[in-house]
Amino acid sequence: MRCISSSEPGYDVTSPDAVYNFAAGPGMMPHEVLLQVREELLDGQRSGMSVMEMPFAGEAFQAIQQQAQQDLRELLGVPADYRILFLQGGASAQFALLPMNLLPAGAKADYLDTGHWSRKAIAEGGRYVRINVAASGEAHGYRRIPAQTDWRLDPEAGYCHITSNETADGLAYHWLPNTGMVPLVADMTSDFLSRPLAVERFGVIYAGAQKNIGPAGLTIIIIRDDLLRRARPETPSVFNYRVQAESNGRVNTPLTHAIYIAGLVFRWLKRQGGLSAMAERNRRKSARLYDAIDGSGFYACHPRAMDRSPMNACFHLADDALTGKFLQSASAQGLLNLQGHPATGGVRASLYNAMPEAGVDALIAFMQAFALRHA
Ligand SMILES: *Cc1c(COP(=O)(O)O)cnc(C)c1O
Numbered sequence: 001m002r003c004i005s006s007s008e009p010g011y012d013v014t015s016p017d018a019v020y021n022f023a024a025g026p027g028m029m030p031h032e033v034l035l036q037v038r039e040e041l042l043d044g045q046r047s048g049m050s051v052m053e054m055p056f057a058g059e060a061f062q063a064i065q066q067q068a069q070q071d072l073r074e075l076l077g078v079p080a081d082y083r084i085l086f087l088q089g090g091a092s093a094q095f096a097l098l099p100m101n102l103l104p105a106g107a108k109a110d111y112l113d114t115g116h117w118s119r120k121a122i123a124e125g126g127r128y129v130r131i132n133v134a135a136s137g138e139a140h141g142y143r144r145i146p147a148q149t150d151w152r153l154d155p156e157a158g159y160c161h162i163t164s165n166e167t168a169d170g171l172a173y174h175w176l177p178n179t180g181m182v183p184l185v186a187d188m189t190s191d192f193l194s195r196p197l198a199v200e201r202f203g204v205i206y207a208g209a210q211k212n213i214g215p216a217g218l219t220i221i222i223i224r225d226d227l228l229r230r231a232r233p234e235t236p237s238v239f240n241y242r243v244q245a246e247s248n249g250r251v252n253t254p255l256t257h258a259i260y261i262a263g264l265v266f267r268w269l270k271r272q273g274g275l276s277a278m279a280e281r282n283r284r285k286s287a288r289l290y291d292a293i294d295g296s297g298f299y300a301c302h303p304r305a306m307d308r309s310p311m312n313a314c315f316h317l318a319d320d321a322l323t324g325k326f327l328q329s330a331s332a333q334g335l336l337n338l339q340g341h342p343a344t345g346g347v348r349a350s351l352y353n354a355m356p357e358a359g360v361d362a363l364i365a366f367m368q369a370f371a372l373r374h375a
Pocket residue numbers: 025089090091092093117163165166167187188189190208209211217
């Protein structure tokens with residue numbers, strides 16, 4: 001990543017490779033995008049204003065928002081009968097807003113329990129709908145994504161909710177569930193835009209931006225048109241998908257600066273060759289790291305190989321007492337924020353789109369040296 005000393009006039013940008021941030025969220029941003037934000041901070045789009053000073057209903061910001069939407073639509077291949085919303089509140093707000101927008105009180109929904117974040121979605125969603133946990137990874141210690149043949153779907157469920165990537169447990173779906181006519185809903189907060197996606201297989205996709213897209217707070221919703229008319233009357237207008245879609249996100253002041261930055265990330269992704277190129281790069285990064293872990297005899301992964309996340313590699317040291325020392329030494333070498341989620345412990349290396357392959361190589365070199373020193 002980078003080392004930027006803001007005490008120097010004009011900023012002193014040292015080698016972008018000086019520091020690698022493996023944080024799970026907010027996560028690493030593309031260096032190029034940060035440079036562009038800095039470049040344009042005082043004068044966005046030659047308007048003489050910062051983007052954050054632009055009136056949100058004015059032409060200049062509208063152009064930015066439309067461009068961001070269009071770029072995202074192209075990147076993901078979002079079909080014409082889906083709307084893209086840029087809302088506020090983060091993914092956790094959607095745990096409640098989804099059921100409010102999709103189903104009446106007392107209705108039923110299927111949820112898959114695959115780890116920390118799906119448990120959160122279930123706990124919060126359960127305040128609004130009757131939840132059937134169609135399958136749970138708990139019995140296996142969250143080492144795997146339950147195969148669809150083991151799911152017990154409720155025939156009366158109004159939707160089926162999955163967490164495509166379990167950020168804290170290091171698990172991911174490498175296949176798409178088939179839920180027939182029941183809309184498939186996915187929390188994609190930690191792997192959105194990491195790989196191509198068959199959007200048409202989903203009813204709703206949502207993602208908080210701070211893992212793989214942009215600044216925290218911004219929340220992206222992609223929803224099929226026919227699901228827009230179901231919100232409960234008491235749903236707050238600013239969180240009502242239909243009301244937001246009809247006003248093009250202008251029910252209240254949108255997250256203007258965050259939308260602008262997400263737009264720059266979409267552009268950056270296009271310049272990288274789009275999502276197939278990102279998926280290939282992400283696959284290389286995670287394969288290299290998992291191979292190093294598996295071949296070490298010193299580090300070990302909890303999730304089984306076929307369900308491991310390309311985004312969040314969760315592992316531990318054979319001798320757990322060394323974890324603190326590992327994290328400290330890594331940090332001293334510019335490999336930052338490798339601590340596991342507080343609920344799971346151990347080590348977690350988040351390899352979002354912005355993490356260059358050189359960062360993964362630096363981590364692996366450090367891990368091998370550390371293992372040699374402590375074997
Ligand atoms: C981080 C995360 C969330 C929570 O996001 P907030 O924006 O903090 O609410 C939800 N789901 C997943 C999969 C996450 O990784």
